[in-house]
Every structure is written in C-alpha cells, then in structure tokens.
Amino acid sequence: MKTIKNLTKKPLSIQLPGGKKLFLSPGKTGQIATKAAAHPPLVELIEAGQVEIVGEGGGPVTRGTDTGSSVSSSQDHIPDSKSTFRSGDR
Numbered sequence: 001m002k003t004i005k006n007l008t009k010k011p012l013s014i015q016l017p018g019g020k021k022l023f024l025s026p027g028k029t030g031q032i033a034t035k036a037a038a039h040p041p042l043v044e045l046i047e048a049g050q051v052e053i054v055g056e057g058g059g060p061v062t063r064g065t066d067t068g069s070s071v072s073s074s075q076d077h078i079p080d081s082k083s084t085f086r087s088g089d090r
Contacts, residue, residue, distance in 0.1 A: 002037050005029045005054045012050065015041040029054060 006012050006024035014022040016036050024030050036042065037053060045051045 001031045002034055002056060003029050003031055003054050004037075004042075004051050006051055008050050012045070014045060014051065015039070024051070 004014075004022075004024070006026055006028055009026050011026060012024045014024065016022055016032060017039050022030050022032060032042075042051070046053065
C-alpha cells in the first residue's frame with residue numbers, strides 16, 4: 001500500500017484501476033494499492049503537482065503489548081449472552 005496526499009486546496013476525485021475512485025479532501029492523505037501508483041490518470045496528477053506519494057502505508061492497526069499481537073476492532077467488545085434488555089413502556 002502507498003500513501004498519497006492531496007496538495008491542492010480543492011477536493012480531488014482520483015481515478016484508480018478497476019473503475020474505482022479515491023476522494024481526497026484538501027491536504028488529506030489516502031491509501032492506494034502499490035500497483036495503482038502506475039495508473040496513467042494518477043501519474044498525470046503526480047506530474048502536475050496536485051498529489052504526491054508520501055510513503056508506504058501500513059497493514060492493519062496493532063495495539064497492545066510488545067509481543068506484536070494485534071486486535072481487530074470487531075474483537076474489542078464481546079456482548080454478554082446473559083444480558084437481558086427491557087422492552088415496552090417504562
């Protein structure tokens with residue numbers, strides 16, 4: 001993954017391979033696939049100075065200990081199966 005940055009003062013709609021689009025607000029960054037960096041419409045924007053590739057993006061966000069374990073956001077909260085919810089007027 002590569003990270004790109006919008007250098008203009010207007011929002012951009014960037015054409016990507018596969019008919020996809022990336023919408024970037026002014027000054028914001030977004031991630032694209034490494035192979036998408038060579039896509040002709042994106043190359044034109046880079047050469048025109050409207051966007052720049054600022055670096056390699058990372059994988060999933062990791063949290064926690066020094067052991068390198070990662071926790072996805074869907075595992076943050078496990079609902080208690082014994083919980084009951086009241087319904088009706090109170």
